[in-house]
Amino acid sequence: MKKSNSETENLLETIALDLSHDFPLLALRDALVTPGSSTRILVGREASQNALKASHLYHDLLLLALQKDPDKESVEPEDLPKVGVLAHVQSVMPMPNGCWRVLVEGVVIVDLINTELLKDQNYLSAKILLRSYDSVDRSLLKLVSTEGVHLFEQYVNAQNISVEILSEIESKKDVFSKYLAMLPYIRVSAQQKQQVLEEKSLDEFCKRVNAYLQAALDVEGVVEHVRDDVQQKMQQNQKDWFIGEQIRMLQNELSDGDTDEVEKLVQKVKAKHFSKAIQEKLDEEFGRMRLMQPASPEYAVSRNFIDWFLAMPFGVYTDTALDLKKVKKKLDADHFGLDKVKDRILEYIAVLKQTNAENKAPIICLVGPPGVGKTTLVRSIAESLGRNYARVTLGGVRDEAEIRGHRRTYIGSMPGRFIQALRHAKCMNPVILLDEIDKMGNDYRGDPASAMLEILDPELNSDFTDHFMEVGFDFSKVLFIATANSEETIPAALEDRMEVVRLPGYYPHEKLSIAKDYLVPRVLKNCGVTDSETIVFNDESIQTILKEYTREAGVRELERQIETIVRKRVKETLMGKSGKLKLTPKLVEKYLGVPRFMGNRLPKPGHCGVITGLAWTSVGGEILLIETKLLSGRGHLLLTGKLGDVMKESAQIALSLVRERLQRFGVDPAIVRKTDIHIHVPEGAVPKDGPSAGIALTLSLLSAFTRTPVSPDIAFTGEVSLSGDLLPIGGLNEKALAALDAGVKTLYLPTQNEKDVVELPAPAKKGLKIHTKEHIDELIAILFPQAKKKTAAKAKKD
Incomplete structure (x- = not known):
């Protein structure tokens, strides 16, 4: 409930007779309440709220003191000044966040005596004495006060403060009341206002307020001066630009315009003899540049656009060396093997020579494991052809603008990587390497693989449009050669537009x-x-x-x-x-140091259920050991080794084939229902999947059930159907390399892979005994010839 000023004065007169008791004290962080002014403060600390509650016992009177360090949370008596304000609490409003919004009115300035913290009630309290300000020189005080009112009048006009406040202050009878009324409107810190309250005499009190007013007026004068100076400079800049434009137009009338930057660019463009479409585009850009100020950001964008056209090698073509013998000699000198790739390049050069360099360049993709020389081979091809070389790295590219360029809607936009590659190559028919094309990504910024469809299509890349350049570029004479580690991860649409040449690992x-x-x-x-x-x-x-x-x-x-x-x-x-x-x-x-690998990675012979398989990976072929262990149980099939879905299905098919054939070896097929089968492929941390382990899985299960070991130097690769037919596989070169390196002597394949055996190099054919079969029973007859006899003999003995 609010109380009137007369009630406040009556309360003050009531307590003025006895100031011996303590008053609750509330510490303020960054606000100062002066006598005669009302201020809203936010009270959140527990000690402050307790002091506010205690003020009800003292006619809602509360001491306010500005703490020395506003960042300190817990306030002690020594953190407070010796001068404060006795205020009257007019209203309290609780807030949702637990704080209180309090309206207080300053009553009188007081000296704080014996400030202490009441620990049992958790709030500060202090005794008070009414503070008095005496004047030393009355005549000087009159001059000071007159100056103060004059300064405040100027301050009111400068800060757009209501004139009514000035009238209210002038109506005050005594000097002290006038200055107390001025103090809340002066824009200085709370600490500076606290220094005013702590002055010992009225003369010093007024002088400090006058100093604050004078300083504020000086600052306002500086700001006004800076504002006028900035406005004057802006007007001068506009005037200079207008005069400069007039001078330029006069120079164009009187001279050939060589001194103008835009005209210099126009002359450079004319000397390039661009096509009609490009010339029209550049003329349009020149028209915009003539209307811009050279210092504007838009002018820089247009200048960059024209500079890119001037830097592009339009009409520049290098002479291709069409001597097949010379090219073959260069390729053989730089790289050992890789006969298929070399033959493909020689075929391209032969056709190029036959058609007088009029055929469209193909897009070749070299696919092979790391370290086989894909990147260095491309550089050698460029050197052998006598063409310039450029490289576009695509690994990790996710932004479509990296391929098609950025639109010229912002400062810093650039053409795509293919335009940059032409500029770097300094000709229009270079050899461009598309490195790591299988490692592109896509996200919310677009699909860069889809953006490459146009440039990698021999039927479309004669007019490739970059978003930055906005005109078509002819890439049909460029020889693109891409590299990838895995054919499976190349986007299907891109693979369809490329001729894939596979590079196997080295023997x-x-x-x-x-x-x-x-x-x-x-x-x-x-x-x-x-x-x-x-x-x-x-x-x-x-x-x-x-x-x-x-x-x-x-x-x-x-x-x-x-x-x-x-x-x-x-x-x-x-x-x-x-x-x-x-x-x-x-x-x-x-x-x-100590050898990292064993020369022969095959296990020791004599283990039942252990079969040597072969696997293909993106970094080459690998030996894939398959182990089977039979345990007493209920017919569960346990697969370990981080196998993929395809290999899990192959294991189910293999188990069905083995169950069907167990009776041929004198083993009751019903034993499968009482046996838990554990199939494990070592190196379980490495994911394994693919349709090439069916034969090895079947033979591993059969070896375990018939207790017949298979020699580890015999390897198997191929899939098997539910009817027992052997299905072909891929990656035979890599698998044969891994088998030969591991010490395998005999290799069994599906019959449909005979065509791949012909392409194996001589060392693989010489070092491996390769056999092809059509049905799983053919392999079983070779590997388990005595199993039925042994089982029957054992049953007769039992």
Whole structure:
């Protein structure tokens, strides 16, 4: 409930007779209440709310003091000044957040004595004395007050404060009342106002208020001056631009315009002899530039647009070397093997020569595991053709604008990567490498693979439109060669527009030749070893590195291991251990440490239920061991090794085939219902899936049920149908490489893979005995010839 001012004065007169008792005290963070003014404050601290409650016992009178540190949460008596204000609480309104909105009116300035914290009631209290301000010099005070009223009048006009407030202040009878009325309207901090209250005399009280008013007027004058100066400069800039435009137009009338930047660009464009469509586009842009200020952001965008056209190699074509023998010699010198890829490039050059360079360039995609030389092969192709080379990295690209360019709607927009590649290549018929095309992504910014459909279609890429350039570009003369690790992850629409050339992993004999003829000389050169006789890598040492320290389809890790040996030897040489070093297997182990892999990865023979299978991965072929264990149970099939859905289905088919054939070996098929079957494929952390393990799964189950071991140096790959037919598989080159490297001697395949066996290199055909079969029973007859006799003999003995 609100109370009138007369009631407040009566309350003050009532307590003025006895000021001996303590009053509750509320600490303020950043607000100061002066006598005669009403202020709303927000009370949230528990101690402050307790003091507010206690004020009801003192006629709603409450002491207010400004704490010295506004960030301090828990206030102690020493955190408060010695001067405060006795205020009257007029209304209290609870808030939803637990705080109280309180309206208080300042009554009188007081001195705080014996401020203390009442711990049992958790609030501050203090005794008070009414503070008096005496004047030292009455005549000086009159001059000061007159100046103060004059300054406040100027302040009111500068701050657009109501004139009624000025009239109210002038109506005050005494100087102290006038200055107290001024203080709430002066824009200074609460701490500065606190300093006014703490002055000892009325003269100093008034002088400090006058100083605040004068400082505020000085600041306002500076702001007004800056505002006028900025406005004057803006007017001057507009005037300068207008005069500059007049001067430019006069210069165009009197001279040839060479001094104007836009006209210089126009002359450069005319010298390029662009097509009609491009010339019209640039003329339109020049028209816009003439209406812009050179300092504007839009002018920079237009200038960048024209600069891109001037930098593009329109009409520039490099002469292609069409000497097939020269190109073949270059490719053979840089890369060992890769005959299919080299033949495809020679075919392209032959057709190009036959048609007088008029045919459209194909889009070739080299698919193979890492480290087989896809990227370096593309560079060699560009060099052999005599063409410029550019590379577009697509791994991780998710934004469609990276392919088609950004629209010229904002500062910093750029053309797509293909336009940038042409600029980098400095010709219109380069060899462009599309690296890691199988690793593109897509998200809310678009699908970059779909944006590439136009540029990778030989029938459409003669007029590819970039969003930034806004005109068609002819990419039909560009030889695109893409690289990928896995054909499965290439977007289907892109794969349909490319000619896929598969690069299998290298065979051991190929790796040996590559290491001797390419890797060792290059590593020696990179490490600063000029004399090749200083470190001698013989065949035995290189084979040791291959078998015991690398396991890959390519030669990237092989090069790293060779470089490790050379680096260590260079360090020894610089430390005084000179002389010729001929590597041996023992020295290889000294430099590279304990072997990481065993030369032969096949298990020991004699284990029932263990079959050697083969798998294809994106980094080459792998040996896939399949183990089966039979346990007493209820016919459950347990599959472990992180198998995919296809392999799980293959295991179900294999179990059905085995159950059908158990009786041929004298085994009761009903035993399957009493047996839990556990099939495990080691290296369980690696996901495994694909239709090529059905034969191995079937033979593993049969080996376990008939207790007949199969030699681990016999490997199987292929799928099996429910009727027992053997189905073909892919990736035979990679699988044969893995089998040969692991020590497999015999390989069984489906008959439909005979056409792939013909394409295997001579070392694979020589090192592996390869047999093809049509039905699973043919394999069973070969691998388990004595199983039925052994089982029957055992049953007769029992």
